[in-house]
Amino acid sequence: MAYVSIFRRTIGWVMAVTGLSLASFASLASELDPAAVQRGQAAAAICSSCHQQDGSGMNIPGGESWPRLAGLNSDYLIRQVHAFKEGTRQSASMMPFANILNDDQLRDVASYYASLNTPPKTPPAVDPTVLEHGKKLALEGDWSRYIVPCSSCHGPSNQGVGSAFPGLAGQHPGYIAQQLEAWQKGTRSNDPQNLMGAIAKRLNSDDIAAVSAWLATQPAQ
Incomplete structure (x- = not known):
């Protein structure tokens, strides 16, 4: 039942937000x-x-x-x-x-x-095993622990969707990790329907380091 509840909440929010924003996303810069x-x-x-x-x-x-x-x-x-x-x-x-x-x-x-265009940057070198774990969490999640993949809300390439789900690809790894820890501690609580708060609390320190590192290696469009 927990799996179903998380899935429905996540998909419901994605549909609500993307239905309003995807049409205008591509033309944002021109607007x-x-x-x-x-x-x-x-x-x-x-x-x-x-x-x-x-x-x-x-x-x-x-x-x-x-x-x-x-x-x-x-x-x-x-x-x-x-x-x-x-x-x-x-x-x-x-x-x-x-x-x-x-x-x-x-x-x-x-x-x-x-x-502004996204400035090019060189992400820090990370153990390939760590990156593979981060990639799995970002793109597939870990449903055995009710962890929804980042891409289910932040877009197929984690480039962001509208005003609710920011682009994560190419973001600094330290910043991503800091925000996940902030949701864990409750010092950040402005996410839609506590989606990030609930997911962050299911992540351990290795998960946070891995997913933050992998997202930082991805190109921001």
């Missing part, structure tokens, strides 16, 4: 307001120390990681900053900056980062 993108480039100066002006983010092995923002859905970015303001996401480094931007500035900054 961005050029004036907003230009304003956002200037306003993003306060974000660049962590996320970089090109939106590539930073990953410090064994330390904090700041996500790649380039190419992510603008509405998703807006929702995440509001989550920091509301307290459903926690980050000591992010909280002060989230409260600096008003809604107009936030829309502009989100438009700017959404307009």
